[in-house]
Amino acid sequence: MAGLSGQRRLERRWGWLMALPAVLGFLIFTAGPMVASLAFSLTDWQVGGSPSFVGLDNYTAMASDELFWTSLGATTYYTLGAVPLVLIVSFAVAMLLNQRVRGLSLWRTIFYLPTLVPSIANVVLWIWIFNPDFGLLNSLLRQAGLPSGQWIYDEATAIPSLIVMSTWGFGNTMVIFLAGLQGVPRHLYEAVSIDGGGAWRRFWHVTLPMMTPTIFYNLVVGVVGTFQVFNQAYVMTEGGPNNATLFYVYYLFRKAFRESEMGYASALAWVLFMIIVVITFLLFRNARRWVHYEMAGAR
Amino acid sequence: MKRRDLFRMGGLAALGAAAAACGSGGGTAGAGATRLQFMYWGSTFEKTAVEKMLRSFAEKNPGVEVKPLFTPDEYDVKLNSLIAGGNVPDLGYVPMSMSYRLAEQGKLVNLFPYLKKYPQLAGYLPDAYLWYGPDQLHGVATANEIELLWYSKAAIAEAGIAAPPAVAASAWSWDQLVENAYKLTVDQNGRHPDESGFDPKQVRQFGISVSITYAAAWYGFLRSNGADFADEAGKRCLLDTPEAIQVFQNLQDLIHKHRVAPGPGQLAATGDDVPGTNILLKTKRVAMVVDGHWALLDMNESKVDYGIGVLPKYSEPFTTSQVAGASSVFAGGKHVEEAVELFAFHIDPRYVDLYRQGLWMPQERKYYEDQAAIDSWTKNDGHPPEFRTAVVDYAREHGVPDLRNRVKNLSAISSDVLTPALQEIESGKRPAAEILKAVTPKITGMLQGWQHTQEV
Incomplete structure (x- = not known):
């Protein structure tokens, strides 16, 4: 020194x-x-007992654990639905909130507000919305003369219902998109206008390419977060009906704290970690093809 | 004070707090006093009653302090965490899903040697004892709870039908139950399910509610129809037998064919939390509910005009009994003798209000056989006239112990395969036979036999 x-x-x-x-x-x-x-994760350990070394047994046991695959499937299904939907909705709303309209800050506050509601309170609200008998959703459908549904109480519609619900908290993603939109240089839009391009061309040739780094960021963060979905299964469905919403982390939690299989649950956690690492890696590899940075080469 | 000093102090305070957090192990007793921790769950009423019981124990035993650890939610998660941290209470409730494992790990005191010292513990109903091996007793079911057919007197009177029988010998057949449930089910326009124009999506009052996913609710029916969960060795699941299939098909039909019972989510208030039976009957959302005896306390507290009937029967009438968690003493504490003393006290109707209030049913045999003893807990405003036949006699003569106390590995079987299958039956998408035939071999693969039982 x-x-x-x-x-x-x-x-x-x-x-x-x-x-x-x-x-x-x-x-x-x-x-x-x-x-x-x-x-x-390399031991057989039940709470209260002492761990005994079993090597990779916990990891190999997963291959034949039906519920491991069920939970991985449910989580993947949810991620494939929720992540794109949240990206599209929050991007669209961010575009709207990037216009010069009256009461802009009020609008921005309103759209951000649901994000501030605690996750569990959110879940309880949606339990009521989804209630087959007196829930908001079915009441509206009935009034419109449309068929009502069982939502989270039906195997087939449970995950789609939760995907719809996931858009509720799009505020954080939206704010990041909004920041990104404000960083798009004006002169590029002017250039398109001079060339005679309209709103669509401005969006397609300027906004979207310039926003790809922001989209990419939100995509990665969204995938990492969504793979760890837990609250909905824990509070709303307990993994049911018939394991339709047995999300990976909820299954892990159940193994660890209800069945006290700490060794196996630890192995599940590491496998999830590896899955997320691999997916993130693939997303980054793939990103070279579609993510454009303003200054080429600067990452 | 300079800013730098302020930072230093902040750092010290943080370190101090961390050190304090590391240093404080729980359960350290005050100087001289024996301090016990009693961990339990329950409703607000149960909390009050248990606290009162613990205070009276402390009064009778000078020098002993008892700290109640009331844990209404996530009991298994919290208890598992305490055990993992080596910081267990002295005694308390233990969910059956954990108690056998903890006993085998040596975490619970073997109470068998204490039966001589506490003769009242030796006179229990045989099914109350929780054995984990020959002469190895890890606890007793806290109370002898049985399943009953609760009904709203007003709803029965409106339908103009006879009330569900309160004597086992004259219990309704399943067909009689269905027939009456039709009369008790009414949609928003006053139509019954067998009338044209009945709207199953706008039901004002359901005839009956009985859980398909809660084993205690259907195990009595299973036994009554001559079926069982597993064979005598406890190694082969019998849910695919025609008798078992009939029981579950009948339950599914209540919802989807007869439309006299609520389907999944139809009664839910928050998630899987269905409002209490007292609320369902008081609001006449449902006319008859299969639920445990413990509902009596809430029924009285909320002034419901209820009646108690016995469950419908197939052949011999049966109801699930011993539907409770375990009460156990944790091993390794400093004051095991005092903890066992409190253990014997906490389930003794002589000292505890919960029996007279209607939450608990005693485990000692004399409270079902000896008239004076029966009167001591049932002769009061909280117990209706039909209680003697519908509960006391019914429990003594027709109780079959809950599967949780009897089937090894049931916790994993339930969460991994049984509950999902039962949810599928509840959904009505496929007939019970198909679902049960598919799940039975899976359950057989996980069965590890029945728990040990023996005479005291």
Whole structure:
């Protein structure tokens, strides 16, 4: 440290000290448990007993665990539906909120508001909306003379219902899109106008390409988050009916805390982690083809 | 104070808090006093009653302090976490899904040697004892709860039918139940399901509600029809026998063929939480409900005009009994003797209000056989006149113990294969026979036999 000035030394010391709570928090509450769960995933451990080493048995057992595949299927189905839908809805709303209209900040607040509602409160609200007898959705359908549904109480419609529900909290994604939209340089739009292009051309040739980095970011964050969907299964459906909404993390939770199969649950957690890593990696590989950065090469 | 000092102090305070958090293990007793922790779940009424019982124990035993650990939700998750952290309570309720495992791991005290010291514990109904091996007793079912047919007197009077019988010998047949349920089911326009124009999506009052996914609700029917969950060895599932299929087909038909019972989600208020039987009957949302004896407390508290009947029968009448969690003493505590003392106390009708209030049924045999003992818990405003035949006699003569106390590995069987199959039956998409024939081999593959039973 001889080369550092007093000021730099001070900053370095205080910098670490200031970051300490975050660093300690990460080490104690994230990194530590991760390492521990990796070790536990190689054991047969029931709460109350002592772990015994079983090698990769927990991992190989998954291949023949019907519910592992069921839960992976349900989660994938949900992700494939929810992520694109949230992206489209939040992008569309962000475009609307990027116009110069009266009461803009009020509109932005209103559209963001559902994001501030706690997740569980949200879920309870939607339980009522989906109630087959007196829920909002079926009441509206009946008044319009349309057939009503069983929503989360029917195997076939449970996941589509939850996908529709997922759009409710699009606020955060929308705000990021909005920020992205405001970063699109004006002169590009002007150039299109000079060439005689209308609204569609402005969208197709300027907005969309310029927004691809933002779309990509929201896509990756959305996929990572959606693969860990839990609350809906935990509060609304308990994985039912007939395992239709047995999401991966809910299955993991059930194994760990209800059946106290900690070893197997840890292995499930690591497999999910690997799945998310692989998907993220594939998304990044694929991104080279469609994500355009304003300054080529700058990432 | 300079800003830098402020930071230093903040850092110290944080470190101090962390150190304190690490240092404080739970369950440390105050100087001199024996301190016990009693962990339990239940309704608000049960909380009050259990606290009262714990206070009276502390009064009778100077030098003993009891700390109630009331845990109404996520009991298994929280108890598992306490065990993983090595910080268990001294005694309390243990869900049956965990109790056998904990006993085998040596986490629960073997109470068999204590039966001599506490003779009242030795005189229990045989099904109350929870054995995990020969002479190995890890607890008792906290109360002897049975399933009953609750009904709204007003709804019965409006339909102009006879009330469900309160004596097992004259129990309704299944056909009689269905016939009466038709008369009790009314849509918004006052039509019954057998009238043209009946709207099954706008039902004002359902005739009957009986859970398909809750084993205690149907196990009595299964036994009454001569079927069972598994064979004598407990290794082969029998849910694909014609008798079992008939029971489940009948349950499915109540919803989808006769349309006299609510389907999935139709009664739900929040998620799977159906309003209590007291509310369903009081609002006449449902006219008859199959539910446990424990509903009596809430029924009285909310002033419902209810009646109690016995369940319909196929051949010999049966009802599920011992529908409760376990009460157990945790091993490894500093005060096991005192904890066992409290254990014997907490389920003794002489000291505990919950029997007279109608939440619990006693486990000691004399409370079903000896007239004075029967009167001691049933002769009061909280117990209607038909209670003697519909509950006391019914439980003594026609109770078959709940599957949770009897079938090994049932917790995993239920969550992995049984409940999903029962949900499919409930949905009415396929006949019960198809579903049960598909799931039975899977259950057989997971069966590990019946739990041990023996004479005391």
